[in-house]
Amino acid sequence: MLLTIENLQAEIDEKQILKGLNLDIKPGEIHAIMGPNGAGKSTLASVLAGKDAYEVTAGSVMFDGQDLLELGPEERARKGLFLAFQYPVEIPGVSNKLFMQTAVNAVREEQGLLALDMFDFDEYAKDKIELLEMRPDLLERSVNVGFSGGEKKRNDIFQMALLQPKLCILDETDSGLDIDALRLVANGINALRSESRSFIVVTHYQRLLDYIKPDFVHVLYDGKIIKSGGFELVHELEEHGYDEIIQQSK
Amino acid sequence: MVDAKNISELGSSDTQYQEINDLLDKNQHYKEGFFTSTHVETFKKGLNEDVVRAISAKKNEPDWMLDFRLKAFKHWQTLDEPHWAKAEYTPLDYQDYSYYSAPTCGSCSEDGVEAEIDPEVAKAFAELGVPIAGDDANIAVDAIFDSISVSTTKREDLAELGIIFCSFSEAVQDYPELVQKYMGTVVPYHDNFFAALNSAVASDGTFVYIPENVHCPIDLSTYFRINEAKTGQFERTILVADKGSYVSYLEGCSAPVRDTYQLHAAVVEVIVLDDAEVKYSTVQNWYPGDDDCKGGILNFVTKRGICEGKNSKLSWTQAETGSAITWKYPSCILKGDNSIGEFYSVALTNRRQQADTGTKMIHIGKNTRSTIIAKGLSAGKSDNTYRGLVKILPSAEGARNFTQCDSMLIGDQCGAHTFPYIEVENATAQVEHEATTSRIGEDQLFYCKQRGISEENAISMIVNGFCKEVFSELPLEFAQEAEELLAISLEGSVG
Ligand SMILES: Nc1ncnc2c1ncn2[C@@H]1O[C@H](COP(=O)(O)OP(=O)(O)OP(=O)(O)O)[C@@H](O)[C@H]1O
Numbered sequence: 209m210l211l212t213i214e215n216l217q218a219e220i221d222e223k224q225i226l227k228g229l230n231l232d233i234k235p236g237e238i239h240a241i242m243g244p245n246g247a248g249k250s251t252l253a254s255v256l257a258g259k260d261a262y263e264v265t266a267g268s269v270m271f272d273g274q275d276l277l278e279l280g281p282e283e284r285a286r287k288g289l290f291l292a293f294q295y296p297v298e299i300p301g302v303s304n305k306l307f308m309q310t311a312v313n314a315v316r317e318e319q320g321l322l323a324l325d326m327f328d329f330d331e332y333a334k335d336k337i338e339l340l341e342m343r344p345d346l347l348e349r350s351v352n353v354g355f356s357g358g359e360k361k362r363n364d365i366f367q368m369a370l371l372q373p374k375l376c377i378l379d380e381t382d383s384g385l386d387i388d389a390l391r392l393v394a395n396g397i398n399a400l401r402s403e404s405r406s407f408i409v410v411t412h413y414q415r416l417l418d419y420i421k422p423d424f425v426h427v428l429y430d431g432k433i434i435k436s437g438g439f440e441l442v443h444e445l446e447e448h449g450y451d452e453i454i455q456q457s458k
Numbered sequence: 459m460v461d462a463k464n465i466s467e468l469g470s471s472d473t474q475y476q477e478i479n480d481l482l483d484k485n486q487h488y489k490e491g492f493f494t495s496t497h498v499e500t501f502k503k504g505l506n507e508d509v510v511r512a513i514s515a516k517k518n519e520p521d522w523m524l525d526f527r528l529k530a531f532k533h534w535q536t537l538d539e540p541h542w543a544k545a546e547y548t549p550l551d552y553q554d555y556s557y558y559s560a561p562t563c564g565s566c567s568e569d570g571v572e573a574e575i576d577p578e579v580a581k582a583f584a585e586l587g588v589p590i591a592g593d594d595a596n597i598a599v600d601a602i603f604d605s606i607s608v609s610t611t612k613r614e615d616l617a618e619l620g621i622i623f624c625s626f627s628e629a630v631q632d633y634p635e636l637v638q639k640y641m642g643t644v645v646p647y648h649d650n651f652f653a654a655l656n657s658a659v660a661s662d663g664t665f666v667y668i669p670e671n672v673h674c675p676i677d678l679s680t681y682f683r684i685n686e687a688k689t690g691q692f693e694r695t696i697l698v699a700d701k702g703s704y705v706s707y708l709e710g711c712s713a714p715v716r717d718t719y720q721l722h723a724a725v726v727e728v729i730v731l732d733d734a735e736v737k738y739s740t741v742q743n744w745y746p747g748d749d750d751c752k753g754g755i756l757n758f759v760t761k762r763g764i765c766e767g768k769n770s771k772l773s774w775t776q777a778e779t780g781s782a783i784t785w786k787y788p789s790c791i792l793k794g795d796n797s798i799g800e801f802y803s804v805a806l807t808n809r810r811q812q813a814d815t816g817t818k819m820i821h822i823g824k825n826t827r828s829t830i831i832a833k834g835l836s837a838g839k840s841d842n843t844y845r846g847l848v849k850i851l852p853s854a855e856g857a858r859n860f861t862q863c864d865s866m867l868i869g870d871q872c873g874a875h876t877f878p879y880i881e882v883e884n885a886t887a888q889v890e891h892e893a894t895t896s897r898i899g900e901d902q903l904f905y906c907k908q909r910g911i912s913e914e915n916a917i918s919m920i921v922n923g924f925c926k927e928v929f930s931e932l933p934l935e936f937a938q939e940a941e942e943l944l945a946i947s948l949e950g951s952v953g
Pocket residue numbers: 220221223225243244245246247248249250251252294
């Protein structure tokens with residue numbers, strides 16, 4: 209198992225959002241998580257990534273054989289947990305390239321590898337830049353500053369390609385992408401698929417899932433997974449919406 | 459003449475030592491906060507005409523210098539303490555400070571003879587990394603400890619080039635014509651409250667003269683150290699670059715950790731003649747005080763230079779990270795035609811520090827140019843204000859100014875303020891102003907951490923990216939020191 213979530217409960221500002229969530233992910237699997245607005249999808253992603261504001265009140269999370277909840281967010285990242293944010297953050301004054309070089313080197317240090325200098329990094333980044341068709345100016349500019357919504361999302365996937373994580377959590381990466389960008393991002397994800405790498409893909413739409421064909425689909429509602437199934441569950445949801453499943457779960 | 463001994467107290471400060479070490483434990487991030495226990499001669503607290511006379515007598519000064527002090531003192535008594543800046547402080551009790559303090563076996567220039575430097579004082583400078591033994595090939599140092607200059611290195615080497623680099627007190631003795639010619643010409647004693655106070659009780663400082671067409675081969679520097687409690691430091695620095703000369707001058711400052719405010723009111727005058735260039739860099743790391751900034755340095759400084767000659771150039775570069783309150787506007791009077799003034803500044807405030815800093819560019823000559831790049835970083839509960847004046851006089855045909863003021867807020871309890879004053883009296887002038895404000899918050903730090911970058915690295919990356927343009931103007935070693943200082947000053951500033 210790469211990730212085992214058991215009875216995860218978490219709150220923010222004393223409001224309980226996750227209410228006993230279970231999920232098992234094996235290496236190489238792609239899990240899609242769908243669910244209505246406010247269900248707790250981003251909360252789950254943030255808790256897994258270790259955001260301070262959330263407090264875990266019960267349950268456990270094992271990641272690659274270790275207690276994930278024990279680790280700080282930067283340690284989780286260095287051990288291979290990656291989150292593509294629903295709203296990627298702008299960092300003024302720091303070039304995207306320096307930012308990514310620093311991040312890649314932080315992960316390499318953890319793995320006992322030598323740091324890449326600017327030249328090594330350029331070499332290393334080349335095929336990832338091509339894969340996501342990143343415009344050169346986006347690398348020179350400050351991280352996400354003045355990027356369009358779609359460019360920000362694509363930048364996050366570019367970072368993912370550079371960091372080569374074990375678990376990729378994508379929080380609505382497909383929202384706000386035009387048709388071409390969606391195809392690029394899907395290609396990026398597919399190019400990263402491997403037997404050892406797993407994905408959690410949070411989305412509201414079938415479009416992205418059509419490209420990447422998830423192994424499992426889960427419906428998250430009110431802080432719990434109320435239904436799990438295969439790819440066919442996506443069609444069911446597209447046709448009937450969440451109401452029926454929610455009613456059944458009660 | 460008043461006998462200086464009557465109002466001086468002798469004694470070592472061992473009792474204070476424990477107290478200060480206790481405090482130090484609470485302020486571990488200010489690593490320059492140690493106190494040197496040595497024999498000192500300190501005047502009793504208080505300020506009156508007798509004290510002014512005693513300082514002058516102590517330094518064996520000629521009458522013209524005493525007259526200058528007395529004139530300034532009389533004028534100072536008529537002035538009110540200024541409180542217009544954004545930096546707020548409770549009125550100071552000027553009678554509660556001592557106006558002279560010196561290590562007793564330092565190289566006091568009482569009789570013009572250099573004595574051995576006090577080993578404790580030498581140790582203090584060694585700990586601060588100030589090369590007072592003259593063993594660093596690339597830099598000459600004037601080391602000032604409380605009220606006096608204790609050591610000036612490389613003087614002989616420089617003298618061969620005709621360069622004068624000595625303490626202000628020595629200059630008064632040895633180069634009276636030069637001091638009289640320039641002192642008070644850029645910052646007159648009546649300029650402002652603190653300049654008047656400084657003119658009256660000036661302790662020591664540095665005097666630099668670069669002769670015609672001499673390119674000073676090494677950096678000249680002064681390191682200011684305030685050691686005694688409740689002692690003001692009032693140094694006076696005069697730097698003259700004669701025609702066609704060049705010099706790069708650096709100053710650094712620090713003070714022990716204290717629990718009461720200490721006053722630092724310096725005056726710096728820079729005179730740049732035809733075709734000469736002066737680069738003046740400061741890394742200011744005065745003790746900022748405890749978490750409420752109690753006990754920090756009140757840094758009220760008047761720095762001004764005049765580009766007197768045509769094609770002359772003066773650059774001020776400063777990294778201000780210390781002090782409880784900083785009140786400082788290094789300025790350029792661009793009098794010579796085609797003269798250039800530059801101001802590059804990084805001012806960082808954290809906890810409850812307050813900084814009100816900026817520059818004045820006064821364009822008088824034709825085709826004069828000025829550039830202002832000011833970066834304000836505020837963290838904690840601090841307040842950081844940029845206040846700048848660009849004044850183009852009617853005579854300044856074709857003058858140009860470019861100003862860029864960027865503020866960065868770290869966390870959400872600090873403030874940044876920008877007050878750019880622009881007065882243009884010549885229609886051919888071009889004045890450009892740009893300003894930005896950004897904030898580093900939890901979200902940005904989380905984003906960095908999620909990519910594996912530690913909080914410390916994230917902050918230094920963000921902050922250094924923000925300050926890049928200014929740091930690139932600092933001499934290399936200074937730039938590094940400034941980066942490190944920022945990192946230390948920002949420790950724990952978010953979350
Ligand atoms: N600081 C907070 N205090 C109280 N409630 C909060 C706070 N932050 C988030 N919430 C609530 O937590 C719930 C879950 O939010 P979350 O962002 O995880 O939803 P989501 O499933 O990602 O929704 P969407 O599909 O709209 O992105 C929402 O009802 C939200 O209002």
